Amino acid sequence: MKKRILTGDRPTGHLHLGHYVGSLKSRVELQNDYDEFIIVADVQALTTHFNNPELINDSIYQVTMDNLAVGLDPEKVVIFQQSMVPSIHVLTMYYSMLVTVNQLQHNPTIKTEAKNYGYTEMTYGFLGYPVSQAADITFCNADLVPVGEDQIPHIEFARKIVRKFNDHYGTSIKEPEYKLSQVSRLCGLDGNAKMGKSMGNAIYLSDGPDVLWEKVRNAVTDTNRIKVAIPGNPDVCTVYQYHKAFNPEGVPEICAGCTGATMGCVACKKKLAEKMNAILEPIREKRHYYEEHKNVVRDILMAGTEKANKIGNENLREIEEKMHLHV
Ligand code: SF4
Structure with missing residues (x-):
C-alpha cells in the first residue's frame, strides 16, 4: 500500500514560481511513489477572500491548470x-x-496571518481555519503532509485534535505526519523574502517569455554594482538566488563573472531568463492546451472530487458510528 499524501493550494490567483520550486516540482516527483491527494482549497480561500467569489471561481481553474501543466x-x-x-x-x-x-486565539500562525491581513477582528471562519485544515488532511486518512518549516505548527495542531478525538470516541483516524521540504524558499524579485501576488514580485507559470523578461530585467541585484567594472556580491543579489534554483549548473560561472567583474547584470539576467524559459516552455505548452479545453479541466476536477467523496464518505460513516450518531 502506498502512503497517502495530502497537499494543495488556495485558489486566490495563478500559481507562481515560488509555488513551483517549493511544492509543485516535488508533487510531480512524488506522484509515482505516493497516493497523492491535491486539494483546491476554495473554502479556505473564502476565509480571507469571502468578498471576492469571482476570483475564487476563476482561480479554481487556474490552480488546477497549473498543477496539470507542471x-x-x-x-x-x-x-x-x-x-x-x-x-x-x-x-x-x-x-x-x-x-x-x-x-x-492564541495560535501563533493565526495571530501572524491576522496581522498580515490587517484584521482588527476575526471572523468565525478565519479563526477556525486550522480546524478545517485538520479535517482537510484527515478526511481521507492522509499519512503525510509536505510542509515548509513555518507550517509545522499546523500539522502539530491537527495531530493534537486527532489524538483528542480518537481518545474521546475510540475512532482510528490517522495522526498525520509532516514531510519537511528540503528546498529553500524562493524570494520575490524585489528581494523581499516572500513572493506574492499582492506584492507584485512574482513570476507566474502562466507568464509568457516577454512578461518574464520584463520582470527579470527589473529584478533587484547587488545595488552597489552600478557598472560592470565594480565587482558584485552575489549573496545579496536576487538574480543569483534565482540562478541557484533554475540554473544550478551555471552557478560557478555566474559567481566568477560577478565577483570578477567580467559579466554585467544585464547579461547575467539574460542567462537566467534563458534557463527559466527552457524550464517553463513545456509547462506553458501544456497549460495552453488546458486553457483551450476548460471542459477537460472541469472533468478532471470533478472525477477527483468524486473519488475524494467516496473515500471521505466511507471514513465519515465509520467515524459517526463510533460517535453513536447513527440511530
Ligand atoms: S552579475 Fe548577476 S549575480 Fe552579480 S549582481 Fe549582477 S545580476 Fe547579481
Missing part, C-alpha cells in the same frame, strides 16, 4: 475541490467541539 497526471493523483466534499465540512464541525476559542 506534469501532475490525473490518472495518478486525485485533484479535488474542497467545497464539494461534504465529509470535510462535517468533520470540521465535529472537530470544532474539541477546540477552544482560546486555543485558536
Whole structure:
C-alpha cells in the first residue's frame, strides 16, 4: 500500500514560481511513489477572500491548470475541490467541539496571518481555519503532509485534535505526519523574502517569455554594482538566488563573472531568463492546451472530487458510528 499524501493550494490567483520550486516540482516527483491527494482549497480561500467569489471561481481553474501543466497526471493523483466534499465540512464541525476559542486565539500562525491581513477582528471562519485544515488532511486518512518549516505548527495542531478525538470516541483516524521540504524558499524579485501576488514580485507559470523578461530585467541585484567594472556580491543579489534554483549548473560561472567583474547584470539576467524559459516552455505548452479545453479541466476536477467523496464518505460513516450518531 502506498502512503497517502495530502497537499494543495488556495485558489486566490495563478500559481507562481515560488509555488513551483517549493511544492509543485516535488508533487510531480512524488506522484509515482505516493497516493497523492491535491486539494483546491476554495473554502479556505473564502476565509480571507469571502468578498471576492469571482476570483475564487476563476482561480479554481487556474490552480488546477497549473498543477496539470507542471506534469501532475490525473490518472495518478486525485485533484479535488474542497467545497464539494461534504465529509470535510462535517468533520470540521465535529472537530470544532474539541477546540477552544482560546486555543485558536492564541495560535501563533493565526495571530501572524491576522496581522498580515490587517484584521482588527476575526471572523468565525478565519479563526477556525486550522480546524478545517485538520479535517482537510484527515478526511481521507492522509499519512503525510509536505510542509515548509513555518507550517509545522499546523500539522502539530491537527495531530493534537486527532489524538483528542480518537481518545474521546475510540475512532482510528490517522495522526498525520509532516514531510519537511528540503528546498529553500524562493524570494520575490524585489528581494523581499516572500513572493506574492499582492506584492507584485512574482513570476507566474502562466507568464509568457516577454512578461518574464520584463520582470527579470527589473529584478533587484547587488545595488552597489552600478557598472560592470565594480565587482558584485552575489549573496545579496536576487538574480543569483534565482540562478541557484533554475540554473544550478551555471552557478560557478555566474559567481566568477560577478565577483570578477567580467559579466554585467544585464547579461547575467539574460542567462537566467534563458534557463527559466527552457524550464517553463513545456509547462506553458501544456497549460495552453488546458486553457483551450476548460471542459477537460472541469472533468478532471470533478472525477477527483468524486473519488475524494467516496473515500471521505466511507471514513465519515465509520467515524459517526463510533460517535453513536447513527440511530
Ligand atoms: S552579475 Fe548577476 S549575480 Fe552579480 S549582481 Fe549582477 S545580476 Fe547579481
